[in-house]
Amino acid sequence: MSTTTATSTTTATSSRLTAVERSAQVERAIEQAPQQFRVLTGDRPTGPLHLGHLFGTLANRVRLQNLGVEVMVLIADYQAITDRDSPQNLPGDVLGQVADYLAAGIDPSRAMVFAHSQIPALNQLLLPFLSLVSVAELSRNPTVKEEFVASRARSMSALMFTYPVHQAADILFCHANLVPVGQDQLAHLELTRTIARRFNDRYASEHPYFSEPDGLLSAAPLLLGTDGTKMSKSRGNAVALSATEDETARLLRGAKTDPERLITYDPERRPEVSNLLLLGALCREVSPQELAEQIGDAGSARLKSLVIEAVNERLRPIRRKRRELAGQDDYLRRILADGADRARAIGDVTLAEVRQLMHKSY
Ligand code: ATP
Ligand code: MG
Numbered sequence: 001m002s003t004t005t006a007t008s009t010t011t012a013t014s015s016r017l018t019a020v021e022r023s024a025q026v027e028r029a030i031e032q033a034p035q036q037f038r039v040l041t042g043d044r045p046t047g048p049l050h051l052g053h054l055f056g057t058l059a060n061r062v063r064l065q066n067l068g069v070e071v072m073v074l075i076a077d078y079q080a081i082t083d084r085d086s087p088q089n090l091p092g093d094v095l096g097q098v099a100d101y102l103a104a105g106i107d108p109s110r111a112m113v114f115a116h117s118q119i120p121a122l123n124q125l126l127l128p129f130l131s132l133v134s135v136a137e138l139s140r141n142p143t144v145k146e147e148f149v150a151s152r153a154r155s156m157s158a159l160m161f162t163y164p165v166h167q168a169a170d171i172l173f174c175h176a177n178l179v180p181v182g183q184d185q186l187a188h189l190e191l192t193r194t195i196a197r198r199f200n201d202r203y204a205s206e207h208p209y210f211s212e213p214d215g216l217l218s219a220a221p222l223l224l225g226t227d228g229t230k231m232s233k234s235r236g237n238a239v240a241l242s243a244t245e246d247e248t249a250r251l252l253r254g255a256k257t258d259p260e261r262l263i264t265y266d267p268e269r270r271p272e273v274s275n276l277l278l279l280g281a282l283c284r285e286v287s288p289q290e291l292a293e294q295i296g297d298a299g300s301a302r303l304k305s306l307v308i309e310a311v312n313e314r315l316r317p318i319r320r321k322r323r324e325l326a327g328q329d330d331y332l333r334r335i336l337a338d339g340a341d342r343a344r345a346i347g348d349v350t351l352a353e354v355r356q357l358m359h360k361s362y
Helices: 003-032 051-067 087-104 120-124 126-130 135-139 142-151 158-172 183-203 245-253 271-284 288-295 299-325 329-357
Strands: 038-043 070-075 112-115 178-180 214-216
Touching: 003 051, 003 214, 038 051, 038 158, 051 070, 051 087, 051 178, 051 271, 070 087, 070 329, 087 112, 087 299, 087 329, 112 329, 120 126, 120 158, 120 329, 126 158, 126 183, 135 158, 142 158, 142 183, 158 183, 178 183, 183 214, 245 299, 271 288, 271 299, 288 299
Parallel strands: 038 070, 038 178, 070 112, 178 214
Antiparallel strands: none
């Protein structure tokens, strides 16, 4: 490993540790006063949501909603065109995503679900925010670099290069202060915090206008897919929430493991086996170590059977609800339209205040 790689790995590990510690502090604050928080988080409509979404962020959104926190769920449809050039699937993917949310427990009478392309004021914040960051800062973003490589595109579009700034607009347009995300999003969130701080310094030094949002990591901030890399819609390594039980079994049977028969939870040395243990443990609500002990030296095949059973059991009610929602497109569209109306009202106020602070009210 080169010195630079070793240094950046150490930096990434320490920033994740800080985020884990901060997440624990935030959890305590939520318990005491859930009404002090507004959550904004979202997903790209690039295909069906998967187990990485559920355990990385979606289950947390539902839990926060049920604790009384105001939850806004954003469908990042402009982000879908950072690395996809055929938008024909977009309407179906967007409605499918709303159905996935509801099936997982998002309640549209409490949470707001909307697509960011429908909120003009949100998108307009991109311009002042772009002026607050440098090209060099954007070039250092590790997640954008990885996503660019995974996309196999020949060149990076300016939209892909700047999408973390757009994400800052997603979060700040509604003054969200809590963002439940997976680990890949921590660099983006740091940029949002920087933008909030710089905006305040430049335009609102006496009374800071934007607050710096906190991330909230789950117990599975980076769930691996069947090939041992981050589970992603775009990598062909994901188990969709809407997959059938047979498909789930087939995909997980093909998951990468190692030849050691004794099953142990050791994420550093045995990432793939540990990932399966974590997945099974999250479904069963036990610890990964407990699950490892149950399997003992029965090997990977036994581990996989157990995980398949656990995943299918955990997803059964979600899948049932998902099937009920299939074909209810008018209902799903109404949820989106209602969410957009509510989000637009919030965005219009923010944009008017931002213009005022920037001396752009003529
Ligand atoms: P794509 O491959 O199209 O980028 P994706 O699977 O990475 O899709 P996103 O829509 O980019 O999904 O991510 C939405 C949210 O889900 C983010 O908060 C992200 O951190 C979280 N997330 C996605 N994949 C995982 C994963 N494997 N483990 C934990 N969290 C995840
Ligand atoms: Mg992604």
